[in-house]
Amino acid sequence: MSILDGDGCDQPTKLEEPYLDVHRHLRYWKMCIRAPLPHVYLSNESNRLALAYFIVNSITLLTPPPSERTAETPEPLISREDKTLMRKWVLHHQHPTGGFCGTSSLVFPLNSYDTYNFDTKTSDEPDHAGLANITSTLFALQLLALLADEEDETAAENVFEGVNRTGTLRWLKSLQREDGSFGEALSDLPGHGRFIAGGYDMRYCYIATAIRWILRGDVEEGSPGWVEDFDTEALARYILNSQTYDRGFAGNSQDEAHAGYAYCAIAALTLLDRPLTSTSTPSRSSLLHSSIRDLPGLIHWLASRPFVYLEPPSPPSDSDTYIYQEDDLDDPNFLLPPTPADLLCLLSQTAEQKGHDKIHVAFNGRTNKVADTCYFWWVGGALANLGQLHNDDSDSAAAPLVDREAARRFLLEKMQHRIGGFGKSPGSPPDLYHGFFGLAILGLLDHKGEKGKVRRFDAGLAVPKETVGVIERARRKLVEGESGKVDEKQTGRGKEAVELGLELRGGGERPKWLGTCGY
Template sequence: MEEEEKEEVKLEVKKQIKFLQRSLSVLPYSARSLDVNRMTILFFSVCGLDILNSLDTALRPYEREQIIEWIYSQQVLPQHIAGPDACCGFRGGGYLGVPFDSTKHSMPVPCDTAHVAMTYTALAVLIMLGDDLSRINRSAISRSLRNLQREDGSFQSMPFCGENDMRFVYSASCVCHILDDWSGIDVEKAVQFIRRSQGYDYGIGQMPHLESHGGSTFCAVASLSLMGRLDSAFSPEERRGLARWCLRRQVTGFQGRPNKPSDTCYSFWIGASLELLGWFQYVNKEWNRGFLLSTRGKMVGGFAKWPESHPDPLHTCLGLAGLSLNGEPGLNSLDPHLTLTRRASEWMDTLHRKWRTQS
């Protein structure tokens, strides 16, 4: 009986690798609406493989090179911009008909512009795959970020898009950190936006006066940590209250808001927030692991949002990230700021030292 119970809680690494490999090449018809977000699907798939410590075995050298070239083919450079409202960085996919060749895209495309979240995920994947970012126009991206920040300190996703909330503050912070250039953000305005978004319960919403949420709490905490402002932005009482709000989100796994069921992704969003706040030691790791493994796809691998549901790349990556924070044996450890492995983060630090030497 004990042996059967042990079998039930295995991670089944080979199944997870195969699921993520499939996600890189084929998705179900129901995912057709995600074509504009293809960069994020790539991010979750590659990041999941990296957490599993399997990038070198799961991707052949030519496949790795193909992915890198496809990412660069989605870079919006100054010479590509056809209007005053466009910005540089990366788009989410080739939905505008841009060729899958980073050397042939030289003519401006109408309505073409970068997206700040896609720029973050593109840079993160390049880092994970060991690219040196030598083809990135770092200064153009930084200039574009300045045009995306609103007067209230928040960030828009794109120049002509009204969508602005904590997700894009986090994306912009990650871009600045990866590029080692914070000139694209007015940090004081961003910090004040985050402060105003903390609720009466000490959790943090997507914007001021909105309900506290696990995803926006992570985006705020990680942004402040990347800015070096986590300890100064909130008072000791506010930080303790925030940490307690996060701890109260553990049901078995973690919920994103009060009175909601556990959801795989919040084992990372809330778990990483607690790790950055220095409170992760108070998590019930056994409950967390039990819930996460209950959401595995029994036949095809991957992780789902809930048990007995369909697995997807996002929940697979964040489920693995949650297990990594939990100390699961055999997984690469995480840099929770950027949702990158420590291995990838160390390569990024190497690039930073190189750039600083050259400047």
């Protein structure tokens, strides 16, 4: 018998399964893409590409691919014509030397670069240099792939047309420090010359590996389209040396471990040796699984992030209109087991006490912190890249590290907002950042309840699986295009040299062997 409910149930009652209200979410994202964003987003003016990434990625996640659409499927929120216009808008953010700026207002007219040295990336007038940054560059590339015309596979191959691949890869290399880490941008300090701006942030390390995977391709040194790579070994050493005493990851080994940094570290190591064609299932990363100092400890730390969510205290009985203060959100709302292995047992005990199985599992990003939607993604994405989120191996007797049903229930019942989108915490209004990550983790879980509602998601590149395929085809076309341009230029010079040689030879018949050279 349930001690708390007294309902006479010997076994927990099975309750109705929560569901994702796709129509409400689409209405929310339609409002975000077609109407001005609320004034609170004004502080993100320099991050417009980031906002566009969250919106377009979310709409793509909720839009079935052409092969799965039916007569009942609503028209896509972003038309083919709008995708073309948005693609042009993204390319307007490209810096002349490579990379992308966060907003087009940071890209000055080309004549402003008359005094700019494109080799040293310095200027006699530093204020006119513009400021491409590593984060916006990744968002731009992801956006171009997300905006592919899925109705036309040939057109999808051209989504990177106009991207300065060579300039961007060279610019990316210039952002790496001697210790292997990456900065955010290049800046000029009067009297001191160029320096790498931005803190020591694990996010930049992950972003560098993602840009490299998207653009670099497999081009041999000396071949057309080859660009010198950054120091991947130094980057790997920097990341591996940032594991903390409690086996998580941070900006360095002395900082507090954080789930976001753990995801970035793990995903970066995965991308460093990820095959260039891995649309379906990325192969196991040898670098990831053989180089981390304490891999079991890292998995243990990640598995300690989920906890049994406790409801906030009831409002005071003498108040009819009690309003929770912001500080109330920091009150403890978790029930942690002694070890991660005891979480399932704790869930079972709690369910038995409540008389039903409606248990909510939330996630935090640091020890003793409260629940947050985005941490479900950072933890879940990290575990997915480690191959630990889904335990579908029938030969394995190990218990899953995450109760996906209870976690999904928390996300849909506590974080899903009535107008659509997801909030940061229970009761919070929806926002672009948490709204996107809520959908991303659902796409990663690939739960039967979301089949046909949310596309499957890639844990390493943070785009739908279909978009990874677009990136692979577009990268190949971009590399081939650059190689073709170089070859055509060289061929033209070769023809000129041949004609000059024949003229000096004094005329006569052309040698027969010359025809085999294409001249």
